[in-house]
Amino acid sequence: MANEWATFGADLHLELRGPRLRAGLMDALREAVRSGRLEAGTRLPSSRSLAADLGMARNTVADAYAELVAEGWLTARQGSGTRVARRAEPRRAGPVRAEPRRAGPGSAGSRTTSAPPTLSLPRTSAPAHNLKAGTPDLASFPRAEWLKAYRRALTAAPNEAFGYGDPRGRIELRTVLAEYLARARGVYARPERIVICAGFVHGLMLMGQVLRARGVRDVAVESYGLGLHAGLLTGAGLGTPALPFDGRGTRVEELADGDAGAVLMTAAHQFPLGGALPPDRRAAVVDWARASGGYVLEDDYDGEFRYDRQPVGALQGLDPDRVVYFGTASKSLAPGLRLAWMVLPEGLAGEVVAAKGAVDWACGAPDQLAFAEFLASGAYDRHVRAMRLRYRRRRDQLVAAVAAHSPETRVSGIAAGLHAVLALPPGTEQEVLRAAAWHGLAVQGVNQFRRPGVPATLDGLVVGYATPTDSAWQGALRSLCRVLPQEGPGDHGRDAP
Amino acid sequence: MANEWATFGADLHLELRGPRLRAGLMDALREAVRSGRLEAGTRLPSSRSLAADLGMARNTVADAYAELVAEGWLTARQGSGTRVARRAEPRRAGPVRAEPRRAGPGSAGSRTTSAPPTLSLPRTSAPAHNLKAGTPDLASFPRAEWLKAYRRALTAAPNEAFGYGDPRGRIELRTVLAEYLARARGVYARPERIVICAGFVHGLMLMGQVLRARGVRDVAVESYGLGLHAGLLTGAGLGTPALPFDGRGTRVEELADGDAGAVLMTAAHQFPLGGALPPDRRAAVVDWARASGGYVLEDDYDGEFRYDRQPVGALQGLDPDRVVYFGTASKSLAPGLRLAWMVLPEGLAGEVVAAKGAVDWACGAPDQLAFAEFLASGAYDRHVRAMRLRYRRRRDQLVAAVAAHSPETRVSGIAAGLHAVLALPPGTEQEVLRAAAWHGLAVQGVNQFRRPGVPATLDGLVVGYATPTDSAWQGALRSLCRVLPQEGPGDHGRDAP
Numbered sequence: 001m002a003n004e005w006a007t008f009g010a011d012l013h014l015e016l017r018g019p020r021l022r023a024g025l026m027d028a029l030r031e032a033v034r035s036g037r038l039e040a041g042t043r044l045p046s047s048r049s050l051a052a053d054l055g056m057a058r059n060t061v062a063d064a065y066a067e068l069v070a071e072g073w074l075t076a077r078q079g080s081g082t083r084v085a086r087r088a089e090p091r092r093a094g095p096v097r098a099e100p101r102r103a104g105p106g107s108a109g110s111r112t113t114s115a116p117p118t119l120s121l122p123r124t125s126a127p128a129h130n131l132k133a134g135t136p137d138l139a140s141f142p143r144a145e146w147l148k149a150y151r152r153a154l155t156a157a158p159n160e161a162f163g164y165g166d167p168r169g170r171i172e173l174r175t176v177l178a179e180y181l182a183r184a185r186g187v188y189a190r191p192e193r194i195v196i197c198a199g200f201v202h203g204l205m206l207m208g209q210v211l212r213a214r215g216v217r218d219v220a221v222e223s224y225g226l227g228l229h230a231g232l233l234t235g236a237g238l239g240t241p242a243l244p245f246d247g248r249g250t251r252v253e254e255l256a257d258g259d260a261g262a263v264l265m266t267a268a269h270q271f272p273l274g275g276a277l278p279p280d281r282r283a284a285v286v287d288w289a290r291a292s293g294g295y296v297l298e299d300d301y302d303g304e305f306r307y308d309r310q311p312v313g314a315l316q317g318l319d320p321d322r323v324v325y326f327g328t329a330s331k332s333l334a335p336g337l338r339l340a341w342m343v344l345p346e347g348l349a350g351e352v353v354a355a356k357g358a359v360d361w362a363c364g365a366p367d368q369l370a371f372a373e374f375l376a377s378g379a380y381d382r383h384v385r386a387m388r389l390r391y392r393r394r395r396d397q398l399v400a401a402v403a404a405h406s407p408e409t410r411v412s413g414i415a416a417g418l419h420a421v422l423a424l425p426p427g428t429e430q431e432v433l434r435a436a437a438w439h440g441l442a443v444q445g446v447n448q449f450r451r452p453g454v455p456a457t458l459d460g461l462v463v464g465y466a467t468p469t470d471s472a473w474q475g476a477l478r479s480l481c482r483v484l485p486q487e488g489p490g491d492h493g494r495d496a497p
Numbered sequence: 498m499a500n501e502w503a504t505f506g507a508d509l510h511l512e513l514r515g516p517r518l519r520a521g522l523m524d525a526l527r528e529a530v531r532s533g534r535l536e537a538g539t540r541l542p543s544s545r546s547l548a549a550d551l552g553m554a555r556n557t558v559a560d561a562y563a564e565l566v567a568e569g570w571l572t573a574r575q576g577s578g579t580r581v582a583r584r585a586e587p588r589r590a591g592p593v594r595a596e597p598r599r600a601g602p603g604s605a606g607s608r609t610t611s612a613p614p615t616l617s618l619p620r621t622s623a624p625a626h627n628l629k630a631g632t633p634d635l636a637s638f639p640r641a642e643w644l645k646a647y648r649r650a651l652t653a654a655p656n657e658a659f660g661y662g663d664p665r666g667r668i669e670l671r672t673v674l675a676e677y678l679a680r681a682r683g684v685y686a687r688p689e690r691i692v693i694c695a696g697f698v699h700g701l702m703l704m705g706q707v708l709r710a711r712g713v714r715d716v717a718v719e720s721y722g723l724g725l726h727a728g729l730l731t732g733a734g735l736g737t738p739a740l741p742f743d744g745r746g747t748r749v750e751e752l753a754d755g756d757a758g759a760v761l762m763t764a765a766h767q768f769p770l771g772g773a774l775p776p777d778r779r780a781a782v783v784d785w786a787r788a789s790g791g792y793v794l795e796d797d798y799d800g801e802f803r804y805d806r807q808p809v810g811a812l813q814g815l816d817p818d819r820v821v822y823f824g825t826a827s828k829s830l831a832p833g834l835r836l837a838w839m840v841l842p843e844g845l846a847g848e849v850v851a852a853k854g855a856v857d858w859a860c861g862a863p864d865q866l867a868f869a870e871f872l873a874s875g876a877y878d879r880h881v882r883a884m885r886l887r888y889r890r891r892r893d894q895l896v897a898a899v900a901a902h903s904p905e906t907r908v909s910g911i912a913a914g915l916h917a918v919l920a921l922p923p924g925t926e927q928e929v930l931r932a933a934a935w936h937g938l939a940v941q942g943v944n945q946f947r948r949p950g951v952p953a954t955l956d957g958l959v960v961g962y963a964t965p966t967d968s969a970w971q972g973a974l975r976s977l978c979r980v981l982p983q984e985g986p987g988d989h990g991r992d993a994p
Contacts, residue, residue: 054655138656147651150863154644158551159635159966162831198695198859334659336862362695364864365833366647469656 021056025064033073033084043128044074044082049471052139128440129476133272133419133464134226140387140470141334145379146370152377153369161365167356169196169341170365173372177341180375181327185303186313188320189343195352198338198362200299200328204229204264207297207324207342208236210351216261219297222250223454224273224446229264229299240264242451249277252285255294262295262324263288268303268312272449272462274413274421276312286315289322295345296323302331304384306416307392321345329371331418331466332384339363339371391418394465394473401477406484418466421446425485429459435483436461441476518553522561530570530581540625541571541579546968549636625937626973630769630916630961631723637884637967638831642876643867649874650866658862664853666693666838667862670869674838677872678824682800683810685817686840692849695835695859697796697825701726701761704794704821704839705733707848713758716794719747720951721770721943726761726796737761739948746774749782752791759792760785765800765809769946769959771910771918773809783812786819792842793820799828801881803913804889818842826868828915828963829881836860836868888915891962891970898974903981915963918943922982926956932980933958938973 032038044050047061054061065082068074075085161170168174174191181187197203211219219238221230223245230240241258244251249270255263263285267277277285289296298315306312316325320343328340344352356362374380398420399411410423424432429445436443446460461480468476529535541547544559551558562579565571572582658667665671671688678684694700708716716735718727720742727737738755741748746767752760760782764774774782786793795812803809813822817840825837841849853859871877895917896908907920921929926942933940943957958977965973 135660138659141656141659143651143654146863147648150647150651151644154640154647157640159638162635162638162833163632164827164832198861201854335661336659338859338861357698362835362859364835364861366643367861367864 022060022064022067025054025056025061026068029064029068030073038084040084042084043080044084045128045472046081049475052469052471127437127442129442129472129479130467131441131443131463131465131476131480132467133444133462134467135335135464136331136333136387136418136466137390137469138334138336140390141336142379142383145383146374149374149377149379150366150370153373154366156373157366157369161369165365167353168192168194169363170368170372173368173375174341176372176375177327180380181314181325181343184381185300185325185327186317187325187327187343188317189325193320193344193346193349195342195344195349195356196363196368197340197342197356199330199335199340200301200326201228201232202338202362203326203340203342204297204299205232205236206352206355207262207348208233208238209355210348211262211295212237213351213355214261218258218260220255220258220260220263221451222265222270223451224449225264225266225271225451226449230451233264240451242454245273245454249275249281252277252281252288255285255288255292260294262297264297264299265315266299266301267296267315268298268300269306269416270413271299271301271417272413272419272421272444272446273458274415274417274419276416277315282315282318286318286322290319294322295348297326298323299326301326301328302417303327304332305388305391305418307388307395308415312416316343321347324348332387333380337367337371339367391466395420397473397477398463398465398480401481402484405481406486409484419462419464422461422463422484424459424461426459428485429461432461432483432485436480439479439483441479441483443480519557519561519564522551522553522558523565526561526565527570535581537581539581540577541581542625542969543578546966546972549966549968624934624939626939626969626976627964628938628940628960628962628973628977629964630941630959631964632832632961633828633830633884633915633963634887634966635831635833637887638833639876639880642880643871646871646874646876647863647867650870651863654863654866658866662862664850665689665691666860667865667869670865670872671838673869673872674824677877678811678822678840682797682822682824683814684822684824684840685814686822690817690841690843690846692839692841692846692853693860693865694837694839694853696827696832696837697798697823698725698729699835699859700823700837700839701794701796702729702733703849703852704759704845705730705735706852707845708759708792709734710848710852711758715755715757717752717755717757717760718948719762719767720948721946722761722763722768722948723946727948730761737948739951742770742951746772746778749774749778749785752782752785752789757791759794761794761796762812763796763798764793764812765795765797766803766913767910768796768798768914769910769916769918769941769943770955771912771914771916773913774812779812779815783815783819787816791819792845794823795820796823798823798825799914800824801829802885802888802915804885804892805912809913813840818844821845829884830877834864834868836864888963892917894970894974895960895962895977898978899981902978903983906981916959916961919958919960919981921956921958923956925982926958929958929980929982933977936976936980938976938980940977 029038044065047065048058051058051061065074065076069076069082073085074082076082171191173196174194177194178189178191181189195203197206208219217239218241219233220243221233221240223242233240241260243254243263250265252263265277265285267282267285269276285296288294296315300314303312303314314325316323322345324345325343326340327343329337330340333339342352395414399414402409402411402422408425411420412423413419413421429447433443433445444462446458446462447456449462450456463480465473526535541562544562545555548555548558562571562573566573566579570582571579573579668688670693671691674691675686675688678686692700694703705716714736715738716730717740718730718737720739730737738757740751740760747762749760762774762782764779764782766773782793785791793812797811800809800811811822813820819842821842822840823837824840826834827837830836839849892911896911899906899908899919905922908917909920910916910918926944930940930942941959943955943959944953946959947953960977
C-alpha cells in the first residue's frame with residue numbers, strides 16, 4: 001500500500017490541480033482532521049517531503065500549512081514541526097466519547113505523541129513510515145518515458161485496437177514479451193502461449209478455475225506466502241496444503257507423498273523469506289511435475305531485481321510444458337498499470353483463454369500497446385537498470401544501519417528483490433511489531449505470511465525497502481532501527497507475549 | 498468485431514511502423530493468401546480505403562499492392578480492382594482438395610466471384626463488409642483528445658495512483674462520473690456507490706456471483722439479447738428465464754408470476770429490437786422490484802445516443818435502491834479501453850466490492866485517470882455530440898437507401914443507438930443471411946439474439962450502422978441493399994427454408 005499521505009492527494013485529485021491546488025490540499029487536510037483520520041497531536045510531514053510525495057511545489061504545501069495554522073486546524077512550533085491542533089472531536093457516529101475536549105484554536109500545540117503510553121497498543125492513526133513489502137517506489141514511476149511510449153503507441157495503433165480484443169491480449173505486446181522473457185528470464189515463450197492479465201491475482205484466479213475444472217483438488221503452496229494468493233485458490237474450490245520448509249528452502253520432494261495437481265512457487269526469490277530454490281530442488285520439482293502430470297505455477301514477481309550476480313533464470317525454461325510462468329509489471333514498473341502475463345504450456349492455453357472469456361475484459365488496449373512500445377524501445381530495460389541501482393543502494397543502507405544499531409540482528413534474503421528479512425530473537429516478533437506500530441512504522445512479521453498449520457519456528461521482520469519514496473526512506477530506516485532489539489543481555493531470550 | 502481488413506494491421510503491428518511499414522503489410526498480405534484466409538479471386542479494398550482503415554499513407558498501401566502484383570500474389574486490372582491471384586493452394590492440413598489448380602502468376606486476373614454459385618453456401622473467407630451491431634466506428638476514436646487527457650492525468654496523478662488501488666476504482670473517476678451520470682442520464686449516483694469495471698461483462702459477472710451467493714436462483718432476461726450476457730449469468734449458477742415480449746416491449750408484468758430475484762433489462766433501448774420500455778412498464782418493473790425485494794439490472798449500453806428527442810433517462814433514477822445501473826465507454830468511446838461502471842444500491846455495494854477482490858485488478862489507473870480528465874474537460878461531451886451527428890447521418894442514409902431499394906422493408910428501432918432492425922417477410926431471414934454471407938456482408942438476424950425457448954415470431958436483420966469506418970460505410974450499405982428483398986410479388990410470403 002502507498003503511504004497514507006499520498007492518499008490525500010488521490011482522494012482530492014481533481015481539486016489538486018491548477019489554481020485550486022492549495023485549496024484542494026487544505027480541504028483534504030481539514031476533512032482528515034474532521035473525520036478523525038488525523039488525530040490531534042499528529043505530526044505532519046515536512047512541507048518539502050509532502051510536496052515531493054504529492055508531486056506539488058513545496059510552496060503550495062507550505063502555504064496550505066500556514067493558512068491552516070491561521071485557521072486553527074494545525075499548529076506550528078519551532079522544533080516540534082507542524083501538528084494537528086486539539087480542536088474538535090471527530091464527527092463520528094456511535095456512542096459519544098467521554099469528555100470530548102472541545103478546545104479552541106488557542107489551546108493548540110500540545111504534543112500527544114511525545115511520551116510512550118503505559119499500554120503499548122498500536123496507534124490507530126495512519127503510519128508515518130511504511131516498510132511493508134510488495135510495492136515498488138511509486139514516486140519513481142517513469143512518467144515521462146511512459147507517456148512517450150503511450151503517445152507513440154496510440155498514434156501508431158491500428159483502428160481495430162480500439163475494438164473488442166483477443167482474450168489473450170494484444171499481439172504486439174505478446175510478441176515483444178516473448179522476446180524479452182527469453183532474453184531476460186530464460187523463459188521459453190511463443191506469443192500464442194502468452195496471455196496478458198490484469199495482475200498476477202487475475203492470472204492465478206484463472207489458473208485456479210482451470211485446474212479445478214480439470215478435477216485437481218489440491219494446489220500445494222510454500223510454508224510462507226501471501227494469504228491473498230492462497231485465498232484465490234481456495235476460492236476456486238482448491239485445497240492448499242503447505243509444503244514443509246528447511247534451511248535450503250521449500251522441501252519440494254514432499255510433493256511425491258501428496259496428491260497435489262500443481263504447486264505454486266516463488267522459485268527465483270521466495271516470498272517473503274528471500275532465498276532462491278537450490279538447483280537440485282529446481283530439478284526435483286520439475287521432475288515431480290513430469291512424473292505426476294502436475295504443473296508448477298511459477299510466480300516470478302521480482303525476477304528482474306538481483307543485485308550481486310546474474311538473475312536466477314526462470315524455472316519455466318526447464319520444462320515449458322509443465323511450468324506455468326507468471327510475470328508482472330507490478331514490481332518492476334507499477335501495480336497501478338495492472339499488467340501481468342502468463343506463459344502457458346500448450347495443453348493449458350486453450351482452457352485459460354476460455355476461462356478468461358470471449359471478450360478480453362482485463363486490460364485496456366492502449367496500455368498494452370504502450371507497454372509493448374516501452375519494452376521494444378529499451379525504456380523498460382533502462383528503467384529496471386536504474387531501479388536496480390537505487391534499490392541496491394537502499395538495501396546496502398539497510399544492512400549498514402541494522403549492523404550499526406542492532407548488530408545481533410541477521411539480515412537475510414538480500415541477494416534479490418525489493419525486501420529483506422530481519423531475523424529476531426525467538427519469541428520477540430510480536431513485541432517488535434507493537435513497538436513499530438507505536439512508532440508509526442508499518443511493517444510486517446514473517447509470521448503474518450505463515451500458512452495455517454505451519455509450525456511457528458521463525459521470528460523476523462519482512463522489510464520492504466523499496467516501498468518508501470526517496471524523501472521518506474531515511475526516516476523510515478531510522479524508525480526501523482529504533483524498534484529493533486538493541487545490543488545487551490536483557491534483549492535476548494525474552495518470552496513470547 | 499472490427500472489420501477483417503483492420504486485423505491485418507493488428508497482427509503485424511510491430512512490423513507496420515517506421516521504415517518497415519510497407520514490408521510488414523506485404524508480409525501480412527502474403528501470409529493471408531498463403532494460409533487461405535484470402536481466397537483466390539477475392540477483391541481487395543482500394544488502396545485509399547485500406548490506408549484509411551489502417552491509418553497508413555495511401556502510397557504505402559499502393560506500393561505494397563504494386564510489389565505484390567509484381568511478385569504474382571495479386572493481380573490488378575482496369576475496372577476489376579486488385580484481386581488475389583490464383584497462385585497456389587492454401588497450406589492446409591486435412592484432405593487434399595480435388596483438382597488444386599496450381600497456376601503460375603501468369604494466369605492471374607481470373608474472377609471467381611463474378612457469378613453466384615448454384616449452391617448458396619456461405620463463403621468462408623473474411624467478410625468484405627461488416628454491419629454487425631455492437632461496435633462503434635473505431636476509426637473515430639478521438640486519439641488526439643484522449644492523448645491530451647492522458648498526458649494531463651499522468652502528469653497530475655499522485656504517486657499512490659501507481660500503487661495497488663481501491664477495488665471500486667479511482668476516486669477521481671468515480672467523482673466525475675457521479676456528476677456526469679446525474680446530468681446526462683438522470684442517474685442518482687454517489688462516488689462511493691460507483692464501481693469501475695472492465696466492461697459490462699465484468700460487472701455482470703460480479704453481479705451474478707453476488708446474487709447467486711445471496712441465494713437468488715433466477716435472473717429474468719428479455720426475449721431477445723446477447724447470449725454472452727445470459728451465459729455469464731448461467732456461468733454463475735443462475736437460471737435465465739426469458740420474459741415474453743409484445744408490440745410494446747418486454748412484458749415486465751409477468752415478473753410477478755415467476756420467482757426471479759432480478760431482471761436484466763435494456764430499458765432505454767432494447768438490444769437488439771431497439772424500442773424504449775414504455776413509461777407504465779418502467780414503473781411496473783420498479784414496483785415489482787420494490788414489492789418482491791428483487792433488483793433490476795439496467796444495461797444502459799448506448800444511452801448517450803438518441804437522435805430525435807431528449808434521451809430517455811435511466812430507470813435507475815426511479816429507485817436507486819432497487820436498480821443496479823451499468824454504463825460503459827464501449828459504445829460511446831471504444832471497447833478497447835475496457836472501461837465501464839456500475840452504480841450500486843447501498844445494500845449491494847459491499848458485496849460487489851468484495852467479489853471484485855481485495856485488489857482492483859480490472860482497469861489500469863492511468864486510463865481511469867485519463868477518462869476522468871476526458872469527462873471533466875468536456876471532451877467526452879464533445880465527442881458524444883460529434884458521434885451523435887455522424888451516426889444520425891448514417892442512420893438517415895440507411896433509412897433512405899432501404900426505402901429506395903427495398904420499399905417494403907420496414908426499418909425500426911431507429912430513434913436511438915448504433916443499430917436498426919430491418920423487418921423481413923416472414924420466414925426469409927435465413928435466406929437473406931445466406932445471401933449476405935455470399936456477398937461478403939457480415940450481419941446478423943434477430944433470431945440469432947432470440948433466447949432459447951422464445952417462439953420465433955420475427956424475421957429481420959440487426960444492422961449495426963456504426964460499425965464500419967467512414968471509408969467502408971457506403972460500400973457496406975450498397976452491399977446490404979443488394980441482399981434485401983426487392984419489390985415484386987415473388988418476394989412475399991416465401992416459405993422458410
